[in-house]
Amino acid sequence: MGRIKVPRKSTSVDMTAMCDVAFLLLTFFILTATSRQPDPLDIKTPSSSVQFKVPDKDLAILSIGKGKVFIEIIGQDVKKLTLQKMATLYSTSFTEDEAKRFGVISSFGVPFGNLKQFINLNGDDRAKFEAKLNGIPTDSTTNGELYRWIEQSRRATAELHNTEMRISIKGDSKEEYPTIRKIVDVLQKQQVNKFSLITSAEAAAK
Amino acid sequence: MAELNTGGDGGKGGKVRSKKQSTRVDLTAMVDLAFLLITFFMLTTSLSKPLAMDIAKPDKDVKDLNKLELKASQTMTILLGKNDKIAWYMGEAGKSTPTIEGFNDIRASLLKNKQEVKDKMGKDIIIVVKPTDASTYENFVNIMDELNITKTNINAPAIDDDPKHLMDSEKEAMKTGGIL
Numbered sequence A: 001m002g003r004i005k006v007p008r009k010s011t012s013v014d015m016t017a018m019c020d021v022a023f024l025l026l027t028f029f030i031l032t033a034t035s036r037q038p039d040p041l042d043i044k045t046p047s048s049s050v051q052f053k054v055p056d057k058d059l060a061i062l063s064i065g066k067g068k069v070f071i072e073i074i075g076q077d078v079k080k081l082t083l084q085k086m087a088t089l090y091s092t093s094f095t096e097d098e099a100k101r102f103g104v105i106s107s108f109g110v111p112f113g114n115l116k117q118f119i120n121l122n123g124d125d126r127a128k129f130e131a132k133l134n135g136i137p138t139d140s141t142t143n144g145e146l147y148r149w150i151e152q153s154r155r156a157t158a159e160l161h162n163t164e165m166r167i168s169i170k171g172d173s174k175e176e177y178p179t180i181r182k183i184v185d186v187l188q189k190q191q192v193n194k195f196s197l198i199t200s201a202e203a204a205a206k
Numbered sequence B: 001m002a003e004l005n006t007g008g009d010g011g012k013g014g015k016v017r018s019k020k021q022s023t024r025v026d027l028t029a030m031v032d033l034a035f036l037l038i039t040f041f042m043l044t045t046s047l048s049k050p051l052a053m054d055i056a057k058p059d060k061d062v063k064d065l066n067k068l069e070l071k072a073s074q075t076m077t078i079l080l081g082k083n084d085k086i087a088w089y090m091g092e093a094g095k096s097t098p099t100i101e102g103f104n105d106i107r108a109s110l111l112k113n114k115q116e117v118k119d120k121m122g123k124d125i126i127i128v129v130k131p132t133d134a135s136t137y138e139n140f141v142n143i144m145d146e147l148n149i150t151k152t153n154i155n156a157p158a159i160d161d162d163p164k165h166l167m168d169s170e171k172e173a174m175k176t177g178g179i180l
Helices: A017-033 A074-090 A096-103 A112-119 A123-132 A143-162 A175-187 B027-048 B104-120 B139-149 B170-176
Strands: A059-065 A068-073 A166-171 A194-202 B051-056 B075-080 B084-092 B101-102 B127-132
Touching: A017 B027, A059 A175, A068 A143, A074 A096, A074 A143, A096 A112, A112 A123, A112 A175, A112 B084, A166 A175, A166 B075, A166 B139, A175 B139, A194 B139, B051 B139, B075 B104, B075 B139, B084 B104, B084 B170, B101 B104, B104 B139, B127 B139
Parallel strands: A059 A166, A166 A194, B075 B127
Antiparallel strands: A059 A068, A194 B051, B075 B084, B084 B101
């Protein structure tokens, strides 16, 4: 009896299917990835080892960089109500259209007096306009604009969603501490003793 | 597949027949590239997600109420200075010279002091963080992170950033160390 001969098979595999799958996945990831909102302030957050993700609602983010403060209120409904409340406080009014435009602005940093003008500008001009101004005025009195923005957005969140709004501070790593302290003082003045700091994930263990 | 056609059949005259080329293309390189890109995108997207570190500060307005008496020897005060330097000391201000070090060594010091306090008094260490005007925001975040890593925050760390609370002896020590 002779040995059974095993026929030698070719080692080359058909890659077409694999290639299809790979590119399908690639396309999927690129399309689903949310493009990051351009930050008006160029902020590089410090890194940390915490693992708690930033919630995506009932939140206000205070961006601090180059001594300026910007505020971002998450949620269109809260944002609109806050604007309404602020308008009543400063006895001005905004049209329905302006409120709608304000609803889609992510973060802004202009004094309240310039807000109307700011809303009516378009994308690129807005950034230029903001660059000329010094962010939201931060005097720590109860009449300070930052104080009022935070207070009114907290009220608006409580009214609409029945929860306490969280406040996050997103500071630039190289920002000097006194600037941060000024903002924290504003928060503490309205009994906000708990807040979170936004950090990026640490790449590797030190 | 990529292969060289070397077989020369010289000699036999006649018509030169053009060989039928195979339509199969080697896709290996293309697949490699695609997977490389996928990996790249997946890694970068998960890294850019922001994280939130919770900070609680002591209430400013509450005057008295349940103030907890603490032993000075149980506390470690950390002063944040400029050029990413830290000065720390145990116990009361002015009684011992603060140690000045960088952020790379602070973890070891934290762990050592934590263990010492635990051995001596059977209690958990209490940390007081004093960011001075010379420090940056990154320093503050880093130190809070270190406390978190070394688990020295069992008793909530006290953050005291009022420049008026910075004692003269502390200022002196930091000036000598050249970090204020």
